Amino acid sequence: MERPLIIALDLDDATKRKSLLDQFNGESLYVKVGMELFYREGRQVIHELKESGHHIFLDLKLHDIPNTVQRTMKELASLEVDIVNVHAAGGKKMMSAAREGLEQGTHAGSKRPTLIAVTQLTSTDEETMQSELLIQQPLNEVVRTYASFAKESGVDGVVCSAKEVPLIHDACGSNFYTVCPGIRRVEDAVGDQKRIVTPKQARELGSWGIVVGRSITSAKDPYSVYHQMKKDWEAKI
């Protein structure tokens, strides 16, 4: 799918999730299954969403020793989702192991899930990164370097703020996937996000995909907010 708006299904029970998706009346969506949903409903929810025709980004952000990540990715590959991810902070060996595990677990004739790596969470700003994570380089430099390491390790793209897309394209080429959370309309509550942009700005900055959670899931009318944001995201520049 070209340039998706991915809805983060961060809802605290299955009834709310179902009632959100029911509003879309059979429309095929790109959805993100994060830790909250996967740890609650497990593999079954992936099967259900696939049966309903949705594309799936399984956002479990693996970060462990290479052997564990490889074996876990082998397991996840059997779910046949579209995108899976790791934290780039796990290092090059871990990212290569993730790719290897995915290849081992992908059945002949099936498409390997796209593998992306989180550079720096969009809830982190430079001040926090330096004072709490003790990473002293400028945030843009860290994101650019982690993206380059991801590419060298056989990863297909990154999770980043749209603000960093131009520098990632510069370092890794414009075909390297950039999946961007931290998306807000001007009227939305920012919450815990730090590096935010609007859907239109994300488009202008060249993001491949955007991830939107609370702006849609907490809206009075999620269906119309989704379509409004999608229209802004897809508008010609």
Ligand SMILES: O=c1ccn([C@@H]2O[C@H](COP(=O)(O)O)[C@@H](O)[C@H]2O)c(=O)[nH]1
């Ligand atoms: O850097 C990252 C990586 C992942 N996320 C995830 O995206 C959504 C964003 O939700 P909002 O409600 O739109 O803030 C959420 O599921 C995060 O886990 C991210 O925000 N930043």
